[in-house]
Amino acid sequence: MEGSKKPRLLEEVRRRLRVKHYSLRTETIYIGWIKRFILTNGKRHPRDMGAPDLERFLSTLAVQGQVASSTQNQALSALLFLYREVLGIDLPWMENVVRAKRPRRLPTVLSREEVQALLAQLDGRPWLLVSLLYGTGMRLMECLRLRVKDVDFARNEITVRDGKGGKDRRTVLPKSLVEPLQREVERARLLHADDLLAGFGAVWLPHALARKYPAAPRDFGWQYVFPAVHRTVDPRDGVERRHHFDDGMLSRALKSARLRAGINKPLSAHTLRHSFATHMIEAGYDIRTVQELLGHKDVATTQIYTHVLNRGAGGVMSPLDRCAETPAAYLAAIMSEAGKPAGFRFAVEAAAA
Template sequence: MSYAGGNEGVTEANSPRLLDQVRSRLRLRHYSLRTEQAYIGWIRRFILANGKRHPRDMGVMEVEAFLSRLATDGKVAAGTQNQALSSLLFLYREVLGVELPWMETVVRAKRPRRVPVVLSRDEVGRLLARLDGQYALMASLLYGAGMRLMECIRLRVKDVDFGRNEICVRDGKGGKDRRVPLPKKLHESLRLQMERVAVIHGEDLAAGFGAVWLPHALARKYPSAQRELGWQYVFPAAQRSRDPRDGTERRHHVGETQLQRAVRSARIRAGIVKPATCHTLRHSFATHLLEAGQDIRTIQELLGHKDVATTQIYTHVLNRGGMGVVSPLDR
């Protein structure tokens, strides 16, 4: 069962094999499940848009036309189009072994330069005050440590160091590790959360479960590690579920949509009109450090930015008006 070659086209009955090859290659390269799902979706959409022809029978012209339609007809964001492009390049280069020349004629969606939404310290306080329990702790970590949403949700017990007042963020954006500050105000809440994790883990072990997903074949290298408390998620899901990759029943981390909904509801109840999200707390972390006189290179390291130019966007949102300039009216 595979996408047929030649001129026979692609049928639903024989479609899984090519996509299975893509999945296998993605997992071999240690891509995340979210990226895998996105790439598979774009590749399937590309094939259907071209009459179910096999991708090997198509090339640069079809890829360019597909991406151009996304920008011109679909009005997609630049990031969405770039994700589709990355998906197709992965298909041709990594799965089909075809090197596509640089596609100069692709109509690319323009990426607008946006100034990030930033909350004031008062607004952050009002927002956090309207969150309870686990969600209050998670949102406090986003602001207090500058973590990304998924970095917080995927946090493991072993990576929280109370003695050094730091958190080790593993496999962040770009596959990089980094260390971020652990606010002392969160010590007690985090310890209580970890006690809760220990209880849940003990119940899972007693029920014959307790193994957690480990990255990069660590489960084979260290067979007992997946049942150790240190590898468990700090914010576990309420129920066990089956891993879509291998069907194993495990307790995964909490879903990101739950925290996103809680933050949105808290923002509305706090009377904050800015379109603040979970990521806004990370933006606020960086901006408030800059306002306090922290060195921009240090903030770059804390945020995990590859280029300091990415971090410099926060210099435009300091609490001194547009471009950091004091209005002459105030003088």
């Protein structure tokens, strides 16, 4: 009978992900890796494959694909979820996987002047979002998913709910953003009122809160501070509702602003978080305070920003610059050399003058 048909594999993966309250972004990523794993192995069913096939797939990513360690770990997490949570197969630890190397890299940080130049090229909601990312140290999705009830204008605080690792924390609300953010909240209020009149206005709530508190989805306090321009159909349940501002639009606005500002460093929303942390430590704030504001589980994660305390490569003087006679001696030696092109000698003479 039609009703007794077993769900297809990917449908069952989606169902299990939603039962365990994984985000829609994680669901999309996991489904993508599972599809790639199946196609790479000639469309064989994962139940007919095992640890050697996973080891070969993950090793190929590292050796031939040369992916970053975080990408390989992401693929591993997706496949372990498939086998453990969906197929009920507990795979042994895969000792033969070639692990992608995790190089230690310092984060890209903008100077204060570069932040000012970037903000000068933005306006409207992108300006407010970028200002909030830099001024609070929030992650991109933490900022976009911010609810009205979690902004405390009286105490200049923002409560970040369900951050990385499922943790809540508080961070600072910059005083310079209080008035613009209040205007944004009022804009969200008017938009929500229009949705209610149109028979909509119920926002998505995590962890089955909508069933526990039936009135909460339509309560203004639960609405997004940065709602989307249009309502869309939620792929999780097929209900038309208003989501939050699109992260892709913000990424495009950032890229365009970076080019207009003449900033040559690679720039993403997370760069603003790095800049927040670095500038806080530069200003003399305790590393534990910065750790709490960022929501890091371990202070060792926050310590990567202490490279500014050592002044860095730009804060030391080269021994060459301590030799006052070196430039003159160097120029004299060059001028005495024969056979140099006239243009070169002219440039050296000009430099010496």
